[in-house]
Amino acid sequence: MALPQGPLEHRYRGEHPVRTLAYLFRDDRLRLLVAFLAFVVKHSPVWLLPLVTANIIDIVVEHRPIDQLGGNTLVLLIVLMLNYPTHLLYVRCMHGSVRRVGTGLRSALCRRMQELSIGYHSRVSASALQTKVIRDVENIEVSAQQSADTGLAALITLTGGLAVIAFRVPTALPAFIVIVPAAAWLIRRLRTRLRSKNEQYRRQVEQLSTRVGEMTSLIPVTRAHGLERTAIGRVERSLSQVLRAGIRLDLLNGHFGALAWILLNAIGIGFLAGAALISYYAWLPITAGDVVMLSTFFTTLTGSMTMLMGLAPIITKGLESVRSAGEVLQAPDLEENTGKAQVDEVKGGLRFEGVTHRYDGDGPAAVVDFDLSVPPGETVALVGASGAGKSTVLNLLIGFIRPSSGRILLDGADMSTLDLRSYRRFLSVVPQESVLFEGTIRENVGYGMPDVDTATVRAALRDANALEFVERLPEGLETIVGERGARLSGGQRQRIAIARALIRDPRILVLDEATSALDTRSEALVQEAMDRLMRGRTVFVVAHRLSTVRNADRIVVMEHGRISEVGPHAELLRRGGAYSRLQAGQIT
Template identity: 85%
Template structure:
């Protein structure tokens, strides 16, 4: 099903979320109208039943023809029978619309996340974005459904009931207009008191949850020092507090619940008595059936008014989630590729000309006056202390960030004029911590490659020194690697990542601490695989361990964002400068 592109086009910032909701549902306006009409029919017994009951009572009391009794019964049965098809139609139209909007909104959020810059993703945690996609959209769906179900039921019951009263006993209408809202408000106030106590209890339960989580995380320390009893006493104290608070809450809820019920029943009894007296003394033309109808409507309309008042927090929760989703959908920090030249071929030459970059416009420059010409096929290693600017250079090279000043040329063309998505098809990155998804080895190696055949995957795995362990796995290429590759060792995950890079045959290769987290044997296997991967390509290597960059054509030594030395391993050692000092420090 093709999803609408609309959610990305709306102006969320500064727009009231109700208008945003109306915008999101604009494609489903006809379905929503059908849903409302279906709901009116399906919910009509709520106000029709008291009227028919009144008619039947009057027929019996006044000894009117039995045909009238049968006619009223048939009308009610027909209306009741219509409930099923109209309810299904309502659910299909209303709930279906809500689900479609939720799906389109999630799709729009995911699309926008792919368009947002890496700088944005470095500032906003992945868990916060995941919450917006899952929880916030779920809140919007739930709020929309509950508001529609409860709100329509309450409004239709009120409108239908007041309409029947206005036609049948117009003199009673002012009493309903005054008494029903007042009674609903009193009940709402009492329930509001209960809610505040419920929230206080919920916070205490959350504190208990935190204490239990603390206990479980400290179990190794607790066991190691024989502190099991101390840990249990801490949790037992919280359990006793929650127990006493729960009992107090139950008693308070009991008090308030009983008071609210008594209050509503007393008001209802007073209303019934008043209606009966009016009918008994014939002060107004009110029949015995009207007395029953008015009493029933009082309870029904008061409940509807209370439901409407209770919708506010549910609706507000949904609106807040609309604002939360809008923070991502309207985020301005986008990687703009529209209208730029598409990269169709890459030779591999890269030129950094006076590149300067500063994060967030504050603090010292991360990279300053960076000049470097890299011909096709050369391997360049970036070394230096933490914070020297090595990772910033890689991010500039990949296009995650743009230079504040200066420029980077790809085969002589300024990268600022290129569609970076097409450029990255010729680039592969092997990071320090390889990222695998929960799928098969074949799916991970061929990720994004379409229908790649098994032999090509096996060739890439062989060149990555990974085929020897893959063939030993029970299902070979079809082995599920687990979430983030949890079923594989660090060295195995890294060799899968190298195979993923190999199968793409990149012209530019970025190795970011690709062996730093591995043991000696795994590092040797990975280094051998990297040697095959680097052959004939332009390669940028970042490494803390200088032993891994000795074979680079040139080593660029960086300090505080600037180049302080360039040369081969042997040349830099002979100069006895910054690189030689780093070497001596690591060997000591």
């Protein structure tokens, strides 16, 4: 199935959600028209049946020609037979359109997330974005389907029924226009009061769920202190409250349900009796068949009006989900690459010229007047206390954020003029927490490289000190690593991440606390793999343990966003400055 290729976000700026939905369904207008016509045919028995019933009663009562009975019956049978194919056609066109729109909207959201800056992703939680892609789009789909199914059924029944009444018994039309909405409103009011009570009960059940969750999480503490009876007592008190609330709710359901049923049927009986009296005394030209037809239509049309009134919360929920998705699709915080120069080759030379960056336009600077020139192939370590600005420098280097002032040059070219997507093809990052997806080891190492061969994957794993443990696994390269690599140890995950970096042969390498979370043996294996990875490349290393950066060509010591010292390990120790203090603090 073809998905929309262009972004949808330009339609979301200041648009009302209804207009947004109209735009989303623009390519399915013909299908929606076919779906509407199919629904009219498939639903016609609902308003045709009372008319045919009236005709048949009049044929019997007035002793009309018997062939009219066969004609009326045949019409109804034909319409009933058409319900099956037209219903399938409606589902295919309407529900298929809704599904296509949902898929296209999810695709647009995912594309937009890839375009939004890292700053945006640092402010908005991943779970919130996941909810927008899954739950909000699902709400839109459900709301559209229910609105179409229920709304079309109600509208066509109302339109068809009123048209038949206007044609057959026009004098009864004013009564329907007044009584039907009034009866529907009364029933709706009763159901609204009932819904508020259901909402209260739902909250109490949620409170019980919280209590059970607390109990399960506290089981080790409960057992250790012999408090099982106390824990059970807390839950049982909540269970008793839910039991009492549930019984009260059942009684209220019965109370309001019975009242609504009695009210609707009482009004219907009154309507039937009134129509019968009018026919009996010939106050209006109404036949016996018309009396039955009008009585049936009263119940049918009142139900349709009630369904229409009940659509409001469903539609509101769907439109709110459209707004929620629009928050992502119209977010202005984009990484702009359109029209910028493509990067076809990287030697690895980098120069920071007076770079300052503020995450908040008026807030304090995370990096201030950062000046550093790095020739190709040099290894630079960034050290300093938490909040010194190390991660900000890495984010500037990767292009996740832009300098507030100053500039960064890549092989002499201002990075603000470059397409950063093409630049990143020559860059690899090994973070502190390696991120693996739920796939095979082969797929994780060759991520984004579908044509890579097995020999290349094995070579990357060998250089990353990972091939030995991979070959011991039952499935080898085809072993599923689990969600976020859960089936592997921390050291194994990190070596897979290094293999992923190696296989790309990057010119610039970023190592962000790549060994800080590992035990001593794993750190030694990972450090050996990183030493191979760093050869012949421009490398930026951030490390908390100073022992891991002593072999760097230069060490940049940062304090409060500024460069405090620059030099090799031995030279910085001889100076007795900030680096020496950091070293002494770790030894202590």
